[in-house]
Amino acid sequence: MINNRLVIFDMDGVLVDSEKFYMKSEQRVVESFGKKASISDFRKYCGMTQTNIWSGIKSDFDLPESIDELKAQGKKSLEYLFETEPVKLISGVLETLTGLKEGNIPMAVASSTSKKLILEHLTHLGIKEYFSLIKSAEEVGVSKPNPKIFLETAKEFGVTPGNCLVVEDSTNGILAAKNAGMYCLAFSNPEYDRIDQSKANNITDDLRILTPHYLGQVIS
Template sequence: MFKACIFDMDGVIIDSEPMHFEIDLIMTRQLGLNLTHEDLEKYVGMTNPAMWKYIKEAHMLEPSVDELSRMQMDMKLRIFKERDEKPIEGIVPLLQALRSDGYPVGLASSSPVLFIQAVIEKLQLQPYFSVIVSGEEVPQGKPAPDVFLKAAQLLQVEAEHCVVIEDSRNGVAAAKAAGMTCIGFMNLNSGLQDLTRADFIVDSITQITVSKLKNL
């Protein structure tokens, strides 16, 4: 039985993956690496430290993971504040409908707390989320289930009664590992993501309604 909805943020609440790809490509080039958009797609849904850990080890980079993550975050916050970003189509009506019907809503993102706060404040979405959890606040980020389990715990809802909306392979894997129902949102701007493990796949958030969530 559906009792709570948990949203991913990047690629679900806001179409920010193109910006992430853009900045990550700039950074990797500044570090002397010749990575492509496709090379970075496998990291979608992971925390920034996890991504940099893999890249640092693969290319023997000198800066620490913390230094790389800080450089990346500084650049993302600066660029995000300069841009006119809006919620993905269908997100606000869905959040309004969930609130109107009394369903608790959580946000479980791999992004750092500072970036999550910047997005939620800029888009004025604070009233809709009962809990917000960053992947950097739990022992393991996606594809591990920790961030979703923490959100469910804070929402005081059993994992089996939570529905997750995700746009990445790593996010879907995390939701299923948590024992939750998962709706995969096929956002083409998130790269070529394998969402086949999701229970349902949509190509628009507007296809998700409270009545449909109740029937899952």
């Protein structure tokens, strides 16, 4: 039966078109120190926790502030962008979630974003009720590519890793899914620069391929 399986979604860049907000806020902070940076410089940080992101940025751009201070500046910049620009669902998300729900497929969100922000986005965009579980990396204490967030999510459903399908977009998220022993479907957004998604089992630019039938085909 398909319903002994689980679909786990990352949020940023998979459900919610929010990656650009993070990259833009990071660029703004770096440029406030007189450094030159482009949006593409920050693509590699997608899928990481804020601590790991700012640790990497501090090193890459030789910034004088502490990681905690950079996180605070990044949070302020991000909040401003979220308040002044509309946040939208990724194309095809609603149809995908509706189809999986109609097929009685359990769904969860496992994201590196804070639990508070996950809940705000999913509630605001009207998709929170599709998910039986929402888990943040801040709850597990480690960042992707560590597989812990996916393994703990599967454990809460009583589903083995081999019966889980993870939808990710970032290189780190894909590695986390594969490190967990799960099938990974990578979403490649044509509006963004391409990143390394080669470790995924499959790559798509249309989430609507993810149906109960597809799930049954790839996890037998």
